[in-house]
Amino acid sequence: xxxxxxxxxxxxxxxxxxxCARLATSLNDNQGFHNFLLTPERLNLAILGAGQxxxxxxxxxxxxxxxxxxxxxxxxxxQYARWSKSGWxxxxxxxxxxxxxxxxxxxxxxxxxxxxxxxxxxHDCVEGWSVIGKWSGVRLSDLLANGGVxxxxxxxxxxxxxxxxxxxxxxxxLSVSQAAHPQALLAYELNDKPIPIKNGAPLRLKVPTQxxxxxxxxxxxxxxxxxxxxxxxxxxxxxDQGYEWYAGI
Amino acid sequence: MKTSKTWVYRHPLAVRVTHWVSAxxxxxxxxxxxxxxxxxxxxxxxxxxxFDHPALSIRSELAPDASEIGYVQIGSWRVNTTGVxxxxxxxxxxxxxxxxxxxxxxxxYQDLADGRxxxxxxxxxxxxxxxxxxxxxxxxxxxxxxxxxxxxxxREHLVPWxxxxxxxxxxxxxxxxxxxxxxxxxxxxxSGLALSPAVDAHAHWLPQMFGGRQFARLWHFAxxxxxxxxxxxxxxxxxxxxxxxxxxxxxxxWLEVPGAQAP
Numbered sequence: 001x002x003x004x005x006x007x008x009x010x011x012x013x014x015x016x017x018x019x020c021a022r023l024a025t026s027l028n029d030n031q032g033f034h035n036f037l038l039t040p041e042r043l044n045l046a047i048l049g050a051g052q053x054x055x056x057x058x059x060x061x062x063x064x065x066x067x068x069x070x071x072x073x074x075x076x077x078x079q080y081a082r083w084s085k086s087g088w089x090x091x092x093x094x095x096x097x098x099x100x101x102x103x104x105x106x107x108x109x110x111x112x113x114x115x116x117x118x119x120x121x122x123h124d125c126v127e128g129w130s131v132i133g134k135w136s137g138v139r140l141s142d143l144l145a146n147g148g149v150x151x152x153x154x155x156x157x158x159x160x161x162x163x164x165x166x167x168x169x170x171x172x173x174l175s176v177s178q179a180a181h182p183q184a185l186l187a188y189e190l191n192d193k194p195i196p197i198k199n200g201a202p203l204r205l206k207v208p209t210q211x212x213x214x215x216x217x218x219x220x221x222x223x224x225x226x227x228x229x230x231x232x233x234x235x236x237x238x239x240d241q242g243y244e245w246y247a248g249i
Numbered sequence: 250m251k252t253s254k255t256w257v258y259r260h261p262l263a264v265r266v267t268h269w270v271s272a273x274x275x276x277x278x279x280x281x282x283x284x285x286x287x288x289x290x291x292x293x294x295x296x297x298x299x300f301d302h303p304a305l306s307i308r309s310e311l312a313p314d315a316s317e318i319g320y321v322q323i324g325s326w327r328v329n330t331t332g333v334x335x336x337x338x339x340x341x342x343x344x345x346x347x348x349x350x351x352x353x354x355x356x357x358y359q360d361l362a363d364g365r366x367x368x369x370x371x372x373x374x375x376x377x378x379x380x381x382x383x384x385x386x387x388x389x390x391x392x393x394x395x396x397x398x399x400x401x402x403x404r405e406h407l408v409p410w411x412x413x414x415x416x417x418x419x420x421x422x423x424x425x426x427x428x429x430x431x432x433x434x435x436x437x438x439x440s441g442l443a444l445s446p447a448v449d450a451h452a453h454w455l456p457q458m459f460g461g462r463q464f465a466r467l468w469h470f471a472x473x474x475x476x477x478x479x480x481x482x483x484x485x486x487x488x489x490x491x492x493x494x495x496x497x498x499x500x501x502x503w504l505e506v507p508g509a510q511a512p
Contacts (some may be wrong), residue, residue, distance in 0.1 A: 017353050020280060020355075021355055057455075064298075087409050124444075128286070129463070209446055209447050211446060241358075242362035248447025
């Protein structure tokens with residue numbers, strides 16, 4: 001008898017939860033309400049995007065044994081395979097769009113032209129987990145200053161070599177001020193070694209003040225643009241799937 | 250002997266509004282939070298994730314007879330929860346590996362992006378409620394007299410349906426509401442903020458206060474469990490000590506109490 005009463009209470013709880021979940025899901029499937037739910041994003045950006053506070057830096061003892069990789073499989077193209085097998089000979093990063101002087105750099109040029117910056121920072125995946133790694137490479141602001149950014153430019157778009165299963169390329173974007181953050185890094189080393197393929201070789205973006213999906217892997221081209229939208233969608237692959245463009249939370 | 254009854258204005262409008270709005274917000278936050286948890290159903294008592302040693306995980310595995318077993322594991326202790334936690338309904342008529350079942354998450358289907366939208370939207374609503382409510386919260390600070398009255402109030406509540414409505418919060422109500430408002434809610438709000446990499450850049454001390462970011466996620470989860478337990482007990486007491494009178498007082502503000510003389 002007692003067990004029956006407990007079951008009865010459990011059924012009431014589950015039924016009311018089911019009701020809540022169903023009601024919320026039908027609201028979720030309403031396009032207007034779905035967009036309305038995204039209204040706090042601007043508020044979050046206005047509050048948390050103020051200033052350029054530095055993400056906490058760790059010591060070498062804090063570095064995770066394995067830097068977990070997430071996202072798509074590494075690029076499947078023959079060209080990528082050739083590059084990765086020949087020490088990235090022939091690979092070039094292109095910086096163009098609203099710049100004074102479009103530039104191309106191979107990995108040697110990136111190491112010679114720009115001071116190497118290192119940071120031991122935490123990588124927070126949108127799924128909820130965190131790993132700590134030491135990233136070394138070129139400060140994004142140094143790289144952009146070398147080609148000169150036109151005043152009209154508002155966003156920095158990162159075009160990547162990896163694709164989802166449908167063949168859609170990964171891409172990401174930062175505002176010009178986010179790209180000027182001292183810890184925004186175009187990294188070529190992870191834990192003092194060339195970046196492993198699974199973690200985005202040969203070059204990946206590292207933005208430790210936002211969630212991991214902003215830190216685009218397999219970067220091939222950086223484009224300065226006046227606005228997002230059009231072929232640039234919501235400013236990133238995951239943004240096009242409904243995730244926030246401002247990934248500070 | 251007929252006991253006289255009188256009406257007292259128990260809850261001001263701001264308290265009633267913030268009560269119901271934050272109740273709604275907390276339910277949505279818990280259900281969308283479970284959706285978010287499902288994206289990585291493990292918690293760690295450290296700053297970064299030590300994937301091989303979660304403090305708590307809700308997963309599934311294949312049994313020797315090829316059936317799927319859902320389980321909750323805390324440290325090395327494991328309990329079989331097949332059908333509800335770890336392995337349960339997917340919302341489309343089937344069963345799948347899923348920490349929290351489809352009937353408990355917003356939305357019902359697996360969608361981290363949408364779970365985050367709901368969670369962050371209602372987190373703002375909850376925090377705004379907390380800001381409006383803050384000055385009324387001072388009424389919950391227990392006095393010396395409340396602490397003295399606690400043993401007798403506890404005894405009284407062994408038979409909850411005999412507890413008479415009173416013009417003021419009794420010591421048990423004060424202490425439990427005080428614990429929720431001054432201890433559990435701040436932990437849940439602050440540990441939630443500590444999950445944001447941007448907040449952490451502004452305040453390095455915040456995740457550190459909880460033992461690191463992943464530990465903050467563990468605190469956030471534990472706080473949610475305490476809040477849900479409080480919900481169950483709270484609703485049970487509302488029902489047992491006079492459902493209509495209690496509900497009416499939180500809607501209109503007026504509570505009917507026995508014997509009391511209004512001055």
